[in-house]
Amino acid sequence: MLQLEHVSAAYQGGFRLQDICFETQEGRMTGIIGPNGSGKSTLLKAICRDIPAQGSVRIQGRNLWEMSVAERARTVAIVPQDIEKLPVPVLDFVMMGRTPFKKWHQLFYSDADKASAMEKLQQVGLSGSLDGRDPALRTLDQLSGGERQLAAIARALCQEPRLLLLDEPTANLDLAHQISVLQAVAKAASDVRMDTLLVIHDINLASAFCHNLLCLSEGKVAAAGGTSEVLKKDLLEKVYGTGLCIGRHPLNGRSLVLPEV
Amino acid sequence: MQNRASKYALWTGGSVACLSLCVLLSLSLGEMPIWPWQWRGAGPGSMEMNILVQLRLPRTLTALCIGGMLSMSGCILQGLFKNPLVEPYTLGISGGASLGVALSFLGGIVQRWGSVGSSISAFAGSAGIGLILLFYHRKRPGTGNLLLAGIMLSILCSSVTTLLLSISTPENMTRVIYWTMGSLSYATPQQAFSLCGFSIAGLASGILLSQRLNLMNLGEQTARHLGVNTAILVPALLLLTSCLTAVCVASAGIIGFVGLVVPHILRSLAGADYRLLIPVSFIGGGVFLVLCDLLARSIVHPGQLPVGVVCGILGGGLFVYLLVKPQKKQNAPA
Numbered sequence: 001m002l003q004l005e006h007v008s009a010a011y012q013g014g015f016r017l018q019d020i021c022f023e024t025q026e027g028r029m030t031g032i033i034g035p036n037g038s039g040k041s042t043l044l045k046a047i048c049r050d051i052p053a054q055g056s057v058r059i060q061g062r063n064l065w066e067m068s069v070a071e072r073a074r075t076v077a078i079v080p081q082d083i084e085k086l087p088v089p090v091l092d093f094v095m096m097g098r099t100p101f102k103k104w105h106q107l108f109y110s111d112a113d114k115a116s117a118m119e120k121l122q123q124v125g126l127s128g129s130l131d132g133r134d135p136a137l138r139t140l141d142q143l144s145g146g147e148r149q150l151a152a153i154a155r156a157l158c159q160e161p162r163l164l165l166l167d168e169p170t171a172n173l174d175l176a177h178q179i180s181v182l183q184a185v186a187k188a189a190s191d192v193r194m195d196t197l198l199v200i201h202d203i204n205l206a207s208a209f210c211h212n213l214l215c216l217s218e219g220k221v222a223a224a225g226g227t228s229e230v231l232k233k234d235l236l237e238k239v240y241g242t243g244l245c246i247g248r249h250p251l252n253g254r255s256l257v258l259p260e261v
Numbered sequence: 262m263q264n265r266a267s268k269y270a271l272w273t274g275g276s277v278a279c280l281s282l283c284v285l286l287s288l289s290l291g292e293m294p295i296w297p298w299q300w301r302g303a304g305p306g307s308m309e310m311n312i313l314v315q316l317r318l319p320r321t322l323t324a325l326c327i328g329g330m331l332s333m334s335g336c337i338l339q340g341l342f343k344n345p346l347v348e349p350y351t352l353g354i355s356g357g358a359s360l361g362v363a364l365s366f367l368g369g370i371v372q373r374w375g376s377v378g379s380s381i382s383a384f385a386g387s388a389g390i391g392l393i394l395l396f397y398h399r400k401r402p403g404t405g406n407l408l409l410a411g412i413m414l415s416i417l418c419s420s421v422t423t424l425l426l427s428i429s430t431p432e433n434m435t436r437v438i439y440w441t442m443g444s445l446s447y448a449t450p451q452q453a454f455s456l457c458g459f460s461i462a463g464l465a466s467g468i469l470l471s472q473r474l475n476l477m478n479l480g481e482q483t484a485r486h487l488g489v490n491t492a493i494l495v496p497a498l499l500l501l502t503s504c505l506t507a508v509c510v511a512s513a514g515i516i517g518f519v520g521l522v523v524p525h526i527l528r529s530l531a532g533a534d535y536r537l538l539i540p541v542s543f544i545g546g547g548v549f550l551v552l553c554d555l556l557a558r559s560i561v562h563p564g565q566l567p568v569g570v571v572c573g574i575l576g577g578g579l580f581v582y583l584l585v586k587p588q589k590k591q592n593a594p595a
Binding site for chain 2: 080102
């Protein structure tokens with residue numbers, strides 16, 4: 001379980017996050033929503049200590065910021081928004097997730113690391129979509145944007161984290177890839193009962209896949225709780241500054257957010 | 262995995278064979294050719310044996326070690342900064358050495374201590390710049406900041422050296438300029454053996470850090486997320502490359518282009534896996550400098566050209582060829 005206690009974070013002097021208090025439920029997927037500049041990605045950076053931050057971040061009661069770099073990497077994995085098109089074989093890229101478990105003098109990954117990477121590639125459904133080519137031969141720059149995201153998720157899963165952070169994993173993807181990426185995350189999270197924190201702009205996708213939502217506005221918590229508790233017309237209109245309609249999904253009854261225009 | 266092992270074996274074996282051939286050529290050729298089949302006939306104390314042991318062997322070993330260390334340093338820095346145009350001298354290491362030597366000539370250290378004085382001054386100048394960069398990195402982490410600081414220090418050192426030369430005597434000015442051209446003429450057996458020690462230690466450290474350098478290829482932040490302690494790794498790599506470069510500059514003056522061209526060419530041929538690229542760059546740099554030195558002492562008779570000049574011309578030519586040639590895709594296993 002992730003607990004954020006009075007987390008504030010600064011970007012070059014100016015505070016972007018102010019006094020964030022929040023906790024997730026174990027094994028649940030939590031979406032972070034909010035307008036541009038509200039501090040969604042900054043919150044992920046603060047959790048990873050990529051930017052100076054105050055307060056405390058606890059996972060299973062332990063302070064994340066007091067852990068060593070390797071231990072932190074075994075506890076939290078992050079999938080960035082953009083995965084660079086590197087000429088790195090997919091299998092090697094995924095195996096890099098085993099780094100926190102290696103000794104500093106170990107130059108090569110073991111057969112067990114390779115088996116773990118292959119398993120995670122299968123888990124995210126990527127091994128079947130490589131046109132039958134060996135992931136040791138196919139390189140990252142030969143994959144589509146969605147496949148690169150899946151490879152990055154597989155790498156993050158190789159870290160066997162207790163908390164998975166995803167920074168807009170569906171940005172720039174078509175609808176089919178958006179759904180396959182989020183399904184892979186949801187399946188992996190439920191398989192290993194891992195907490196997942198997902199920054200997402202598409203409120204309807206957040207409603208479809210997340211159990212809980214954290215809505216940020218101007219660096220502060222505007223609302224937090226179950227999806228139906230957060231996706232309220234008045235709150236969203238105030239946060240996004242535009243007219244909205246809230247409906248229901250005809251099949252599963254989840255909230256749908258549509259523009260008034 | 263098996264393909265990778267055979268690739269490593271092929272590259273390492275091939276480059277060691279190539280190096281052995283170059284070393285044999287370097288030992289054999291000169292004003293008096295002494296071919297390997299003549300070595301057995303040359304008894305202890307004979308002129309041939311003295312030329313081989315006292316002159317050619319130290320010079321060849323010195324060229325091999327300096328070429329190897331400069332090339333390996335360039336390879337590490339290009340990986341660290343994710344920039345193929347970075348070389349050991351970009352960070353101001355050579356600028357610091359030149360400044361140290363210029364100061365030692367003006368202060369009378371060289372006149373009193375001879376070449377030992379210029380070597381110590383060059384090492385002090387290079388190491389000083391390395392320490393400033395390390396201190397700066399602690400204050401402002403990030404490889405981008407570090408590269409910018411290095412370039413600024415290089416320009417600063419170069420300007421101060423020019424200022425010092427402009428107020429020094431014509432004799433001192435000539436000697437400093439000649440030193441900056443780089444030369445292996447003064448190689449001694451003692452120097453060659455100590456350079457071998459530095460090379461072995463440097464190569465072992467480089468290979469040990471090579472897997473972490475592969476992860477830096479994904480970016481400093483991603484490497485940290487994967488468990489690499491970049492707060493230790495970046496200064497460690499900087500310290501290693503600064504020390505190796507300082508040793509090279511102090512031993513033979515400024516020999517440019519080895520650290521830029523050799524890793525660049527090898528990366529396009531062997532891929533960007535630093536576990537292979539670091540040892541192969543070391544051997545490739547050694548081969549390049551041994552060949553350049555062979556040319557430097559063979560083109561003009563009597564006398565010889567400064568090896569730094571030959572390296573610059575040959576390296577520059579190769580680099581222009583690489584820029585003009587269509588790019589081949591790299592394969593960079595992790």
